[in-house]
Amino acid sequence: MFLENFDPLKDEMIQIMDKDGVVVRPDLMPDLTDEEIVELYKTMRFSRIIDEKTLQYQRQGRMLTYAPNLGQEATQVGSAFAIRQTDWVAPSFRELGVWLRKGAPLKNIFLYWFGNELGMKMPEEVRILPVTIPIASQMQHASGLAYAARYRGLDDIAVAYVGDGGTSQGDFHEALNFAAVQSLPNVFIVQNNQFAISTRRKIQTKSGTIAQKALAYGIPGVQVDGNDIFAMYAVTKEAADRARRGDGPTLIEAYTYRMGAHTTSDDPTVYRDNSEVDEWRDKDPIDRLRKYMMAKGIWDEEKEEAYSEERGRFVKETFEDVEKSGDTPLEDTFDYVFAQKTPILEAQYQAKKAFYAKEGK
Numbered sequence: 001m002f003l004e005n006f007d008p009l010k011d012e013m014i015q016i017m018d019k020d021g022v023v024v025r026p027d028l029m030p031d032l033t034d035e036e037i038v039e040l041y042k043t044m045r046f047s048r049i050i051d052e053k054t055l056q057y058q059r060q061g062r063m064l065t066y067a068p069n070l071g072q073e074a075t076q077v078g079s080a081f082a083i084r085q086t087d088w089v090a091p092s093f094r095e096l097g098v099w100l101r102k103g104a105p106l107k108n109i110f111l112y113w114f115g116n117e118l119g120m121k122m123p124e125e126v127r128i129l130p131v132t133i134p135i136a137s138q139m140q141h142a143s144g145l146a147y148a149a150r151y152r153g154l155d156d157i158a159v160a161y162v163g164d165g166g167t168s169q170g171d172f173h174e175a176l177n178f179a180a181v182q183s184l185p186n187v188f189i190v191q192n193n194q195f196a197i198s199t200r201r202k203i204q205t206k207s208g209t210i211a212q213k214a215l216a217y218g219i220p221g222v223q224v225d226g227n228d229i230f231a232m233y234a235v236t237k238e239a240a241d242r243a244r245r246g247d248g249p250t251l252i253e254a255y256t257y258r259m260g261a262h263t264t265s266d267d268p269t270v271y272r273d274n275s276e277v278d279e280w281r282d283k284d285p286i287d288r289l290r291k292y293m294m295a296k297g298i299w300d301e302e303k304e305e306a307y308s309e310e311r312g313r314f315v316k317e318t319f320e321d322v323e324k325s326g327d328t329p330l331e332d333t334f335d336y337v338f339a340q341k342t343p344i345l346e347a348q349y350q351a352k353k354a355f356y357a358k359e360g361k
Contacts, residue, residue: 001028002235003220003242003250008211013255014235015225019283021291023230030234034298040081040229041289041299044073046311047097048286050106051260053315054113058264062323064115069096071227071259074285075191076161077101078232079254083159083187083240088127088149090142090160092135094191098161102128106315110322117332136166139175139188146184146249157185157243159236165196167213168204179249180217186249187239191226193258198271214251226256227285257283330356 006012016025023029032040051068058066069076076097080089089098099109103126112119112131120130129145132138142160149156166172167190179186190210194201207213214221220239224231232254239250257280261268268277293299334341334349341349 002222002238006222008209008214008221008223008253011208013223013225014231015228016230016234017228017288017292019227019288021288021293021295023292028231028234030230030237032230032233034296036081037289037293038298040077040233041286041293042307043077043081043097043101044229044286044289045304045307047073047077047100049308049311050096050100050109050315053312053319054110055260055264057319063110063113063319065263065265066113067094067263068258068260069094071257071280071284072191072193072254073097074229074232074289075189075226075254075256078229079159079187079189079236079252082233082236083157085125086127086154086156087240088129088142088145088156088158090129090138090145090158091131092138092162092166093131093133094163095161099128102126104128106318107322110319111325114322114325114328116322116325116328117336136162136169136171136175138162139166139172140178142186142188143175143179143182143184146179146186146243147182149185150246155185155244157187157240159187159189159240161189161191163196164190164192164194164201164210165199165204166190167210168196176214176217176219176249176251180219183246183248185243185246187236187243187252188249189236189252189254191256192253193256195258195262195268195272197262197266198268200271209253211251211253219249219251221251221253223253223255226254227283227288229285229289256285259284 002014006014016028018024047069051070054066057063076095080098080101089102104122108119122128129141139160139162142158145158192210196204209223211221211223222235224235235252259277259280334345
């Protein structure tokens with residue numbers, strides 16, 4: 001329905017619910033129960049609570065650099081809600097809502113941002129690849145996962161997430177081309193938050209939309225209101241079903257906005273005005289869904305306060321537990337690169353070990 005009826009070359013964006021929480025396209029509304037809608041909201045709200053508290057911890061000098069997700073919760077949670085637990089996810093580094101929906105323990109997430117490599121060692125049933133810092137390299141990993149699933153006769157799919165800046169990398173195009181030629185069960189989701197760190201989207205690509213890049217590879221591409229969780233869920237569900245049937249990959253451009261900094265090492269006031277942020281804050285994905293739920297009578301201020309308090313307490317307790325774990329052991333820095341250390345890596349490890357011994361560390 002979406003992939004056939006919306007043309008990325010005609011500046012058509014899929015939206016089901018507007019910024020005021022009003023369903024403007026009831027004909028496109030996905031079949032979700034009240035319980036599922038509440039679950040969607042809770043996951044988004046949990047993500048926001050984690051972000052807010054983690055920023056505080058980082059500013060207090062209690063953890064390392066962190067990449068906030070403020071404003072992108074619907075893009076992440078809506079899409080992750082539309083796939084199966086057995087499906088693989090290849091993230092970049094700003095997919096907190098996806099990790100939560102897929103079952104990543106909060107302790108693991110905090111461990112990673114605390115500098116402990118064990119944070120990315122997920123439980124066996126949580127099919128999430130480790131955080132990928134090299135931009136867009138996870139796209140090719142996702143293509144490989146999809147190829148492996150089909151080779152093994154499974155109906156699992158692989159979903160890759162990348163930012164708008166990642167679409168300027170060769171890995172993005174190579175992954176789409178390979179997946180398209182092989183008709184692999186992939187869904188590629190671009191979180192177009194308007195900035196690649198400080199580089200605006202409009203000065204890194206001449207394309208009218210990112211979604212239209214899919215046409216060069218002969219696959220469907222759609223632009224979605226990334227702050228509309230119903231639209232994100234519905235479009236991703238259709239793309240996932242299509243991939244599972246063997247009809248090939250889809251490119252989804254989630255049009256959203258990064259309301260916070262790129263990371264806690266970034267100062268966004270250098271390259272954008274607060275008035276721009278305020279304009280997007282009026283489109284906040286969490287506020288939008290909360291308005292819808294309250295109008296429907298399935299959420300209220302009392303539930304909001306109780307949930308926020310309980311989740312805030314859980315975040316605080318989990319972080320303090322991680323904080324007590326101490327510094328990351330030196331060995332971890334070297335032990336999780338290869339299954340067995342290469343000669344060069346071993347030499348680096350021994351040199352660093354000798355240095356620490358000399359310094360009495």
